[in-house]
Amino acid sequence: MNVSVFVSTFLAASIEVIEMVAIIVAVGVTRQWRGALAGTSAGLLVLAVLIAALGTALQGVPLTPIRLVVGALLLVFGLQWLRKGVLRVSRDGWASGIGEQRVEEDVGDGFDWTGFVLAFRGVSLEGLEIAVIVVAFGAAAHAIASAAVAAAASVLLIGALGLASYRLVARIPRRALQLFVGALLTTFGTFWAGEGLRVNWPGNDLSLLWLAAVYVAAGLVLVRVVSDWRRGTAQRPRVQQPAAEGVSR
Amino acid sequence: MIVWRWIKAGVKWWLVTFVIGDDWRVAARIAVALLATWGLVEADVLAWWLMPLAVLYATVRSLHRAIVLER
Numbered sequence: 001m002n003v004s005v006f007v008s009t010f011l012a013a014s015i016e017v018i019e020m021v022a023i024i025v026a027v028g029v030t031r032q033w034r035g036a037l038a039g040t041s042a043g044l045l046v047l048a049v050l051i052a053a054l055g056t057a058l059q060g061v062p063l064t065p066i067r068l069v070v071g072a073l074l075l076v077f078g079l080q081w082l083r084k085g086v087l088r089v090s091r092d093g094w095a096s097g098i099g100e101q102r103v104e105e106d107v108g109d110g111f112d113w114t115g116f117v118l119a120f121r122g123v124s125l126e127g128l129e130i131a132v133i134v135v136a137f138g139a140a141a142h143a144i145a146s147a148a149v150a151a152a153a154s155v156l157l158i159g160a161l162g163l164a165s166y167r168l169v170a171r172i173p174r175r176a177l178q179l180f181v182g183a184l185l186t187t188f189g190t191f192w193a194g195e196g197l198r199v200n201w202p203g204n205d206l207s208l209l210w211l212a213a214v215y216v217a218a219g220l221v222l223v224r225v226v227s228d229w230r231r232g233t234a235q236r237p238r239v240q241q242p243a244a245e246g247v248s249r
Numbered sequence: 250m251i252v253w254r255w256i257k258a259g260v261k262w263w264l265v266t267f268v269i270g271d272d273w274r275v276a277a278r279i280a281v282a283l284l285a286t287w288g289l290v291e292a293d294v295l296a297w298w299l300m301p302l303a304v305l306y307a308t309v310r311s312l313h314r315a316i317v318l319e320r
Contacts, residue, residue, distance in 0.1 A: 068283075073267055076279055079304065080270040083311055114266050190300050197287050199297050211301060218305055222312060229316045 002143035009137045009150035016126045021162035023122035026181040027115045035112030036119040043123025058135045068196025070125045075189025085179025090226040183215035278307040
């Protein structure tokens, strides 16, 4: 066992695994676990086929355009959720949607293909990045096995943490959760799309933290602003009414 | 013929669900911001600030439009 390869691969892979687990938990809790887990399985299957077919040639896979496409799509979709979350929280309040009440009206009793696609994309992109990390770190030191064990340990550990945390996440009122998950997906989308365009993010992967903070803060501010806009539009007809009555008299 | 119809329906669902949503303007603004970011990167100009700003701008404009349409 090459300890330095193990530690460096574990740390590098953990960042990607956290992103992957965050997306799966977010999609599972807000939409449907069946779709999210099926998407995860399909992503892992595609990944296994890719790894088996390409092996160490994985290092040659062009990640930049994949990040751009996946990032841009996730960003646009995440913004839909952020926007819906802000609109609904500003209308119904933070506490609405507790328990089994659904956030998304379009998630019926059938299979959730939207959740499937979201989880699939997150798992396949992040999984591909983990595989590239394993190949890059392992091949450079001729210790592929150490790198692969480190990545597997990272997936198991952070996956277990994700499993443990989902009950906690599920306690958050659904409307609020939609806003936060929207901010999370928008964060990953912005970051990946930027990476795909070769943007130099300040703090590299740590910029995920400040991006998430900015979007969550913006979401919270926008809830207040949109409530004010609503009140303004609701009051306008009442303000106009006396004038109209005056004219009619 | 049936396969072609399935493919068309699948692409339409994917576009509506993941790209257009209920306000196509958001996707259009993000596309413009991505192009502008690419331009800045190519010109060797610091570009990391543009996407978050564009995201916030697109969100505010879209929310404002949604409230106006509620009237």
